[in-house]
Amino acid sequence: MTWRQKPKDSAVREILRLFTIEMFGKNSSYRSTVLVPDAKNHHLYPAHRYQYGNLPGKWSSQARFPRGSAIAGFAWDEPTTLIKRDLGPFSSERQFRDYYVNELRMPSELISTLSPHTRKIRSIFCSGLVNHRDEFIGVLSIDSTIPGAFNSISEEKMQKFIQALEPTLEEV
Numbered sequence: 001m002t003w004r005q006k007p008k009d010s011a012v013r014e015i016l017r018l019f020t021i022e023m024f025g026k027n028s029s030y031r032s033t034v035l036v037p038d039a040k041n042h043h044l045y046p047a048h049r050y051q052y053g054n055l056p057g058k059w060s061s062q063a064r065f066p067r068g069s070a071i072a073g074f075a076w077d078e079p080t081t082l083i084k085r086d087l088g089p090f091s092s093e094r095q096f097r098d099y100y101v102n103e104l105r106m107p108s109e110l111i112s113t114l115s116p117h118t119r120k121i122r123s124i125f126c127s128g129l130v131n132h133r134d135e136f137i138g139v140l141s142i143d144s145t146i147p148g149a150f151n152s153i154s155e156e157k158m159q160k161f162i163q164a165l166e167p168t169l170e171e172v
Helices: 009-024 070-077 093-103 108-113 116-120 155-171
Strands: 030-037 043-051 083-086 123-130 136-144
Touching: 009 030, 009 043, 009 155, 030 155, 043 070, 043 136, 070 083, 070 123, 070 136, 093 108, 123 155, 136 155
Parallel strands: none
Antiparallel strands: 030 043, 030 136, 083 123, 123 136
16 A cells, blocks of 8 residues: 555644644644645645644645745755745735745746635745655645744754654555
């Protein structure tokens, strides 16, 4: 059984839920997402998500992130690196689009796939996820609408979250 077959999706969502609440409380300003590569390994897409107050599996994004593009794609390129970045605020849709295309190297045709929530993100944390054979299996992305939200979060706590997710993703 491969991790793409997803019989244990609820286990991944439960880890996202527990850790997000443990780290940030019952605060809808934080959203945790596990992105996985598509079957051809061309793009990452959101497979699991938790945000306090939102129902599981109910999100509007059809986002796809190519390798080396946007922060999730950067984490795909460097799966052992923890990436923290502050974004925006963006005063216009054009400024948002220019930042994503020019700074984050996202193809312009994919900008329209981003959810309205993405335009509100002010802080993001990403890390690649690998299995026990050191093979890339996805990306953990935690974002927040709060500027500087991850400045005081220790890398040790984030590593704890990652270590809890990786074995579960191998099973699903």
